[in-house]
Amino acid sequence: MSNENTPSVHIMRSQLGRARGLGAAKLGLHHWWTQRVTAVALLPLSLYFVLSVLMLAGADRAQVAAYIGEPWNTVLFLCLVAALFSHLSLGLQVVIEDYVRSDAKRMLTLLVAKGGVFILALACAVSVLKLAF
Amino acid sequence: MKDVREALMVGRNTEGKLVRRPLSPFMLGSAYKFQTSSLTSIMHRITGVALGAGTLLLTAWLVSAAAGDAAFSVVQALLASWIGLVVLIGFTFALFYHFCNGIRHLAWDAGRGFELPAMHRNGRMVVAGAVALTVAFWIIGFLVW
Numbered sequence: 001m002s003n004e005n006t007p008s009v010h011i012m013r014s015q016l017g018r019a020r021g022l023g024a025a026k027l028g029l030h031h032w033w034t035q036r037v038t039a040v041a042l043l044p045l046s047l048y049f050v051l052s053v054l055m056l057a058g059a060d061r062a063q064v065a066a067y068i069g070e071p072w073n074t075v076l077f078l079c080l081v082a083a084l085f086s087h088l089s090l091g092l093q094v095v096i097e098d099y100v101r102s103d104a105k106r107m108l109t110l111l112v113a114k115g116g117v118f119i120l121a122l123a124c125a126v127s128v129l130k131l132a133f
Numbered sequence: 134m135k136d137v138r139e140a141l142m143v144g145r146n147t148e149g150k151l152v153r154r155p156l157s158p159f160m161l162g163s164a165y166k167f168q169t170s171s172l173t174s175i176m177h178r179i180t181g182v183a184l185g186a187g188t189l190l191l192t193a194w195l196v197s198a199a200a201g202d203a204a205f206s207v208v209q210a211l212l213a214s215w216i217g218l219v220v221l222i223g224f225t226f227a228l229f230y231h232f233c234n235g236i237r238h239l240a241w242d243a244g245r246g247f248e249l250p251a252m253h254r255n256g257r258m259v260v261a262g263a264v265a266l267t268v269a270f271w272i273i274g275f276l277v278w
């Protein structure tokens with residue numbers, strides 16, 4: 001079938017998808033937009049974090065717990081954790097997709113990276129809550 | 134062809150024979166001059182990934198604080214050791230750089246700041262701003278510590 005003069009590609013698109021003709025699912029746009037939204041959220045949140053760290057320089061555990069336990073600080077730290085780790089998850093995904101070319105390795109690396117980021121995010125959120133309650 | 138992306142690489146030469154089209158060289162390397170734009174761009178990626186590694190420290194700090202005094206003083210001592218401080222200085226620079234250049238990225242996304250002279254100027258401003266913020270942070274940090 002394939003001779004030198006007929007180019008052919010295997011397209012990963014179902015016949016049904018082609019017939020319906022709805023186009024892309026807009027996942028790419030969603031990824032891009034979420035990265036910008038989390039970036040904008042991180043502008044004030046990272047400044048808040050930097051100031052918190054400065055205020056807590058040399059503090060002992062009880063002081064750190066008391067600070068993070070203040071209701072607004074608990075809320076802001078949880079916002080920071082959410083924005084930071086979703087931004088990181090999306091960012092690492094792009095880097096991996098750029099450099100890991102083989103499908104199997106790329107999927108594996110993505111799963112490990114996303115899983116790792118998720119566990120770190122959960123560990124941070126649970127710790128903040130534990131300090132608060 | 135196994136990969137759909139390969140389809141874009143197929144072309145015909147003047148004799149009508151199918152050929153693989155040439156690809157422009159990779160952006161970093163001898164083919165292009167290394168300049169403000171390439172430096173600030175690759176730095177954004179490097180600092181982003183470095184900050185990702187930095188979240189391990191953030192997690193260690195929060196988890197140990199939640200775990201108890203013993204764990205917290207271990208982490209605190211590690212961070213306050215000279216090697217810990219060097220690593221933290223690196224992370225604060227990464228954060229301030231990524232922060233400043235992130236603003237530059239968001240401005241581009243809004244369609245602003247594409248003129249080359251402006252781009253080179255604010256690229257240098259980003260690097261200078263990141264250095265200044267890092268120095269200011271550590272001066273204040275050592276003062277309040």
Ligand code: HEM
Pocket residue numbers: 035036039040042043046084087088090091092094095177178179180181182184185188228231232235236238239
């Ligand atoms: C402080 C506020 C921050 C802002 C304004 C910001 C902004 C951005 C923007 C606009 C991008 C997209 C760049 C592009 O299109 O190539 C990006 C990418 C990225 N960011 Fe951030 N970011 C911030 C904080 C962080 C933090 C704290 C981390 C890590 C925990 C992080 C990790 C990343 C990574 C890994 C990427 C992907 C880099 C790439 O594709 O080359 N960012 N950031």
